[in-house]
Amino acid sequence: MQLQFLGTGAGMPSKDRNTSALAVKLLEECGSIWLFDCGEATQHQILHTTIKPRKIDKIFITHLHGDHIFGLPGFLSSRSFLGGEELLTIYGPKGLQQWVEQTLKLSNTHVTYSIAFVEVEEGIVFEDSQFIVRAMPLEHVIECFGYRIEQKALPGELLIDKAIQLGVPKGPLLGKLKVGYDITLDDGSIVLSKEVTSELKEGFTVTILGDTKFCSNAITLAEKADIVIHEATFDHSTIELAAQYGHATNTEAAKVAQLANAKYLILNHISARFLKSDLIPFLKEAQEQFPNTFIANDQTQYEWRQHQLHEL
Structure with a gap:
């Protein structure tokens, strides 16, 4: 399993960070890629990767703010032009289906594949023989969800x-x-x-949180997760401002990972107010609370290998 961050900014694009989008590459596991959020210009970000849009067969949307969905119409259209024919399933809050369908209709956009919509509520939103995806509401200024991807136990080695x-x-x-x-x-x-087989191997767990202030559901979703991806729009000095806007700080994200007994934390959704030079103390501040913390940058890739997180 690999993670590739396509957009790691907050609110609007900047020179260094595009708006929210994350590709979870499950090519070895099931031959597909899952996209979490699709901010403006996500398809442009994909052009700089090896990702093939037709390989993306699931899109999970955390909430309906523009920096998380404005890239959807363009991506859906381009997926058609690039040979996508298989079913695409889009998961997200109430209203997402109406927005997508109206946008495609009014722009007279025709896609060559079927789109299925799943209106997300708390609980299991997807399950097959390999994975379970659970959702819980977070605390933002509009309805917003976090997702927990659990890989089911793998067969043991054949003796x-x-x-x-x-x-x-x-x-x-x-x-x-x-x-x-x-x-x-x-x-x-x-x-x-x-x-004649060894014991089952434990699968991985990845928690992907949408925009949220510090809340108990974030901790629940992150419980004993291998990787937690948490927004960090603000830093500790602006903790009160963060809560007013329904966002979290770097130290609050670290606290979530710590209380959840997670293994690794990746800070995401970084405000443009933080320059590159600011990110050194920004990261250090979080690491003082939770040492295994990283900051996501656009096009950063991580791989989960042998129960450890490796940056590619």
């Missing part, structure tokens, strides 16, 4: 030598055992998958 000792021939039967199926040999004996 080939042990399987062969039990009489399993080389070939497809070994593959069935590896993915959890019990098999029957030609002599009628049964070999159980659990007998």
